[in-house]
Structures are given as C-alpha cells and as structure tokens.
Amino acid sequence: MSQSCLIKKCTRTSRGLCDCCQQNLCLQHLNEHNASLVSQLNPLIDEINGLGDCLKTLNIQKTIGNSRQKLEQWRQDCYKKIDCFFEQKCQELHQLVNEKVDQQREELKRMHLKITELMNTQETTRQDINLLTSTIRQLETNINEIKQTCFTLDTRPLLIDDMHVVINKPTEHELDLSTLSHVYKTIPCSKESFRPFTSNDRYLLMHQKPSLCLFDREMNVVKQTLWSYGAIHDMCWSSTLNGFIVLGKNNIYFVNENTMAVDNVQRIEERYWGSCTCSDTVLFASTNEWSSSIIEFKLFPAIEMIKEWKYPLTCSKDEAIADIVYNNGNLALMAAKYFLLFFCISAVNINNETIKIVPVSVPQ
Known part of the structure; x- marks a missing residue:
C-alpha cells in the first residue's frame, strides 16, 4: 500500500525518501527540497571565491619575513667567519715570507757593518774581498729565491651540512615566541x-x-x-x-x-x-x-x-x-x-x- 507524503496537509502519494530530511515525500516536495539544497551551493561558491581572493592577496614575503631575516643574519655571520679565517691565513703567509726577509736583512746589516769597518781602517785583504763578494752573491741568490717563492696551498671545498639550517614546519597551536612584543614595562x-x-x-x-x-x-x-x-x-x-x-x-x-x-x-x-x-x-x-x-x-x-x-x-x-x-x-x-x-x-x-x-x- 502506497504512503502519503509526510509534509503536513499534503495529500499526494510519496514518491521517494528525501535525502535532506529522511522522510517519504511526494514528487513536488522532493523537488522543493532538492531546490533548497541546490540553493545552499551558492553561498559556498561565494566562500570559495573569497578564500581564493584571500590566497591571491597573501603576502608570502611578509609571512616568511622573520625567518628570512634570521637566515640573512646567519649568512652574514658565516661571511664574517670566512673573512676572519681568510685574514688569519693571509697573516700566516706574510709571516712565513717576513721570516725569510728578516734573515736576509740581518745578513745585509752584518755585511754593511763589516765593509764599513774595513773602510774605516783602510786595511783589507784579497781573502776579505773574496769572502764579501761570495756572501753578497749568496744574498742576491736568496733574495731572488724569495721573489720566486711559490707556496703550496692545500684547500678543501667548504662543505655546508644541510643540518646547519633546519626549517621546521609550524606546529598547530605552537606558540611563536618571536611574535611577542618587546618589554613594555x-x-x-x-x-x-x-x-x-x-x-x-x-x-x-x-x-x-x-x-x-x-x-x-x-x-x-x-x-x-x-x-x-x-x-x-x-x-x-x-x-x-x-x-x-x-x-x-x-x-x-x-x-x-x-x-x-x-x-x-x-x-x-x-x-x-x-x-x-x-x-x-x-x-x-x-x-x-x-x-x-x-x-x-x-x-x-x-x-x-x-x-x-x-x-x-x-x-x-x-x-x-x-x-x-x-x-x-x-x-x-x-x-x-x-x-x-x-x-x-x-x-x-x-x-x-x-x-x-x-x-x-x-x-x-
């Protein structure tokens, strides 16, 4: 035996179970309920469009601004460490050369004093002349060697471990202390x-x-x-x-x-x-x-x-x-x-x- 539509005062025969209200309704009321459901799609479309507009206007640079600033500070700190290390090694090179130059300078000073002494006394020998000449030639050779000095540098590529900078995904409800304001009072x-x-x-x-x-x-x-x-x-x-x-x-x-x-x-x-x-x-x-x-x-x-x-x-x-x-x-x-x-x-x-x-x- 067929059932009547469960809508109050409706005498038409029910045609099916309404997905909206879970009641047996006639064809007319089924259509009305369906139209009511379809009409609820419009505000949902409006909300989706609004969210889409929100994404379009999202300022990604502003969102990552604080983190980008921290990365920039990390980069500058690394540059400073590299520059400091570079200056240290340059000083080591200068020191190595200066040690050799100082040795030759001391020898030149000693030779100059020796020649001055001989000139003041107005007395010298062939052996003195030969020894002085030989020493001068050796100094000349040493200075030329210093000029042509070539240091062997063993350098290694600077390896940066990916763990030096770890970007953690934000946790839901996590408190970001960096967003707190400065001390007020x-x-x-x-x-x-x-x-x-x-x-x-x-x-x-x-x-x-x-x-x-x-x-x-x-x-x-x-x-x-x-x-x-x-x-x-x-x-x-x-x-x-x-x-x-x-x-x-x-x-x-x-x-x-x-x-x-x-x-x-x-x-x-x-x-x-x-x-x-x-x-x-x-x-x-x-x-x-x-x-x-x-x-x-x-x-x-x-x-x-x-x-x-x-x-x-x-x-x-x-x-x-x-x-x-x-x-x-x-x-x-x-x-x-x-x-x-x-x-x-x-x-x-x-x-x-x-x-x-x-x-x-x-x-x-």
Missing part, C-alpha cells in the same frame, strides 16, 4: 616578596611586600591590602566566585577583587599546598611533596573538598607536581623529578572521575 620586586602572580581580564595580582597588590594594564597599583598570612605558594582567578584564590602553606584564602578583603576559606593541617587552578565549577590544588596529590574542591556554595587523586595516578613516586593549569577539561601538569624538569599533560574527565597522564616531549 617592568615591575620591580624585592627579594622578600613572594613570586606567584595571576590575572583576570582587567588586573594583575601579585605580592609586593608587605602588601597584596592589584595592577591595571598600565602596571599601576590600583588596590592593595596588607598581607600578614605567611608564605604564598600559588594563586589563581575564579570567574565563578569573581575573586582570587590564594594558596598558603596549609590554608586556602579568597581575595575579593572589589574590596581586597581576605577570607580564610579552608585550613587542612596535614596538607602542604603547592599550586592551584580553577575551572568554572571546581578548584584544583596540588600538594607540595614527592608523589604529589591533586585535590578537587567545589566552589559553590562553599569551597569544600570533594575528591582526591593520588600517586601513581598523578605522578611517579619520585616526582613532584610543580605547577598545574586547567583549560577546556584538561589539566596541564609540570612535574619535577629529582631536579630534572619535564612536562606532561593530564586529561581529567571530571564526570567519570578518571585521570590520564600523557607525557609530552620538551625541545632541548
């Missing part, structure tokens, strides 16, 4: 100030003994409060709480961005905190010890511990977590192993309560 810090700092989209929070200070984009202090709670191990921003989380030795503090009021929200004596980071819903804090743990706290309505990941899920027994950062469902861990640093990425699935460690190689 420096904030001086005393040795007594604690090193951790963090920021949100407006302010930079850092410790300037004896205060905890908020800096604006111009690096000016806009707010500050006296910090009398001991060492600061780490800090991070929580968009959920609209404030800053500060880790002390055993305490977790909340700093209100507007009032700079400091509240002690957690104290766990047996925990020695190392680093922290926030997602939209939770706070992650690592312990500062070998075979570190990662503690998860819920942020709302109050900061409370809900989970703990321990060794060997977090790191090896002889490793310690130095820093953690949360982004898009993943925790990036920086771990230390007996003074040797390496990086690993930890993929944390919050819903399934699992953690997976994936090592990442670090360029030498």
Whole structure:
C-alpha cells in the first residue's frame, strides 16, 4: 500500500525518501527540497571565491619575513667567519715570507757593518774581498729565491651540512615566541616578596611586600591590602566566585577583587599546598611533596573538598607536581623529578572521575 507524503496537509502519494530530511515525500516536495539544497551551493561558491581572493592577496614575503631575516643574519655571520679565517691565513703567509726577509736583512746589516769597518781602517785583504763578494752573491741568490717563492696551498671545498639550517614546519597551536612584543614595562620586586602572580581580564595580582597588590594594564597599583598570612605558594582567578584564590602553606584564602578583603576559606593541617587552578565549577590544588596529590574542591556554595587523586595516578613516586593549569577539561601538569624538569599533560574527565597522564616531549 502506497504512503502519503509526510509534509503536513499534503495529500499526494510519496514518491521517494528525501535525502535532506529522511522522510517519504511526494514528487513536488522532493523537488522543493532538492531546490533548497541546490540553493545552499551558492553561498559556498561565494566562500570559495573569497578564500581564493584571500590566497591571491597573501603576502608570502611578509609571512616568511622573520625567518628570512634570521637566515640573512646567519649568512652574514658565516661571511664574517670566512673573512676572519681568510685574514688569519693571509697573516700566516706574510709571516712565513717576513721570516725569510728578516734573515736576509740581518745578513745585509752584518755585511754593511763589516765593509764599513774595513773602510774605516783602510786595511783589507784579497781573502776579505773574496769572502764579501761570495756572501753578497749568496744574498742576491736568496733574495731572488724569495721573489720566486711559490707556496703550496692545500684547500678543501667548504662543505655546508644541510643540518646547519633546519626549517621546521609550524606546529598547530605552537606558540611563536618571536611574535611577542618587546618589554613594555617592568615591575620591580624585592627579594622578600613572594613570586606567584595571576590575572583576570582587567588586573594583575601579585605580592609586593608587605602588601597584596592589584595592577591595571598600565602596571599601576590600583588596590592593595596588607598581607600578614605567611608564605604564598600559588594563586589563581575564579570567574565563578569573581575573586582570587590564594594558596598558603596549609590554608586556602579568597581575595575579593572589589574590596581586597581576605577570607580564610579552608585550613587542612596535614596538607602542604603547592599550586592551584580553577575551572568554572571546581578548584584544583596540588600538594607540595614527592608523589604529589591533586585535590578537587567545589566552589559553590562553599569551597569544600570533594575528591582526591593520588600517586601513581598523578605522578611517579619520585616526582613532584610543580605547577598545574586547567583549560577546556584538561589539566596541564609540570612535574619535577629529582631536579630534572619535564612536562606532561593530564586529561581529567571530571564526570567519570578518571585521570590520564600523557607525557609530552620538551625541545632541548
């Protein structure tokens, strides 16, 4: 038995399954859906044409400009080394000839003194004349030999290993440090100030003994409060709480961005905190010890511990977590192993309560 078209109020018999909506439609509605699909090709053509125009206007020289400049600098440095080597060898040639010339010059000087002495005394012998003449002829021969000296130079072609310049293809999401701007401004810090700092989209929070200070984009202090709670191990921003989380030795503090009021929200004596980071819903804090743990706290309505990941899920027994950062469902861990640093990425699935460690190689 034939089916009716599934379009509402259509009484015609269906003629086939529409590829667009996966419904049995009549011929008219099949044609309408097909026309609708075909009409969607036009904007795609426009996008392709736009991308083609973009490629035409792409300035390749600008794209490779920085790399070309580095290559040019490498070439100039190589030229300087070749020129320096050339001058060194030229000096060696001059030195070899000068040694022979100096010898003949000394002999000429000695002969000149001898003849002068004989002339002053007005006394000489045939033997003296013969000896002087023979010596002069030998000097003449030696000087002519110097003039005709031909050095044998053993030269080798300068071989350039292709590995002297290695062009690496850009890696997706790789940070190109060469694109960073020059230093805009420096904030001086005393040795007594604690090193951790963090920021949100407006302010930079850092410790300037004896205060905890908020800096604006111009690096000016806009707010500050006296910090009398001991060492600061780490800090991070929580968009959920609209404030800053500060880790002390055993305490977790909340700093209100507007009032700079400091509240002690957690104290766990047996925990020695190392680093922290926030997602939209939770706070992650690592312990500062070998075979570190990662503690998860819920942020709302109050900061409370809900989970703990321990060794060997977090790191090896002889490793310690130095820093953690949360982004898009993943925790990036920086771990230390007996003074040797390496990086690993930890993929944390919050819903399934699992953690997976994936090592990442670090360029030498």
